[in-house]
Amino acid sequence: MHRIDVATAVAVKPTYPAGGTPGYFANCNPGEGFPGTIMDAHWLNRVQEEISNVILAAGLTLDAADDTQLLQALSELIPDPEEAASGRLLNVVNITASGTYTKNVAAHNVLVYVLGGGGGAGGGAGGASASGVGGPGAGGGAAVKRLLNSALATNTTVTIGAGGNGGADGTANGSNGGTTSFGAHVSATGGKGGPYRSGSQGMTMPSNYDCSGGDGTGGDINWKGDSPVIPPGFWGPTIISGTGARGAGPIGGPGARPGVNPSLPSNGFDADANTGGGGSPGITVYQSGNCAGGNGGSGRVVVFEFA
Incomplete structure (x- = not known):
């Protein structure tokens, strides 16, 4: 497209006169004495500028060739119809077991949340004059990443992190x-397992106890899982781990509820599945017996599919 550039063209656009009565072109009709519609420079300039302004608004330079x-x-x-409808939520896929995600061909982009598994809690072992309360498990990390659907293979392998196992007895740490x-787009590691406690160790945690939560990796936003409160319980008329x-x-859930030891050795509790929460520990207080720690909750993946 190019503005007229013949020798008789003028350099400055003439001022448009006031508009007349709108009408239409017609050919000449000698039989009726009608000479035909005369092409007017002002009208041609208007058409030329209407077209030129659209081209210029798109960031293009007028080119005669x-x-x-x-x-x-x-x-x-003017956006593509599919582009114009982008942003509408099409579907939510909640993945709670390892497998394969098959992309939705109608989607334009996806928002993927991942959550690692929670750590298992340590076991506890005591005796007639000794006590042991294990350490709780830490929470799994999480991350979220936006991906264009075109960046995804037809099928994507999904691995769900298992919750850590609780320590089997008073001499076993949680995993x-x-x-x-x-x-390979985004991942989240699991929370650390809690240590076992036995003999006269009570609730005192070892100096090298790593109670850190898991970490998100590769996300647009990465979250770290919670660490358990240290010390992990309190003494009183009722012992609570x-x-x-x-x-x-946002997709992580709570850890396991605390164990209670009013009179008997008590195993810890498991965190709910797909929460990424840590397990609670086993308790023995001046009693013989070995108590297992609770298992951590498994992780999950949630995929939001958008048009």
């Missing part, structure tokens, strides 16, 4: 929670 510029400009200025991943730590982020 390119007669596709109006089409290019319209394509730039760490597993890592949850969505292909520490609570399992919470899984991270």
Whole structure:
């Protein structure tokens, strides 16, 4: 498209006169004495400028050798129908077990949340004159990442981190929670397991006790799982252990409720599945017996699919 550039063209656009009565073009009709509609420079300038302004608004430079510029400009200025409808939530996929995510071909982008598994709690062992209360498990980490659907394979491998196992008795630590991943795009590690306590150790945690929560990796936002409260409980008429730590982020859930030891050795409690929460520990207070710690909650993946 190019503005007229013949020798008789003027450099400054003439001022438009007031508009007359709107009408239409007609051919000449000698039989009726009608000379036909006369092409007016003002009307031609209006048409030229209407087209030129669309092209210029699209950021293009008028080019006499390119007669596709109006089409290019319209394509730039008017979004594709699918693009115009972008942002609408199509579906939510909640993945609670390892497997495969198959992308929705109608989606334009996805928001993927991942949550690691919670740590298992330590066991407790005591005796007639000794006590042991294990350490709670830490919460799994979490992350969220926005991905264009075009960046996804048809099928993406999803791994759900298992909750850590609770210490089997008063001489076993809880194990760490597993890592949850969505292909190679984004992942979250599990929370640390709690230590066992036995003999006269009571609720005192070892100096090298790593009670850190898991971490999100590769996300647009990454969250760290909660660490359990240290010391993990209190003495009193009723002995209560520490609570399992919470899984991270908006899809994380609470850890296991605390164990209670009014008169008998007590095993810890398991965190609910797919919460990323830590387990609560076993308790023995001046009693013989070995008590297991509770298991951590497994992780999960949630995929929000948008048009």
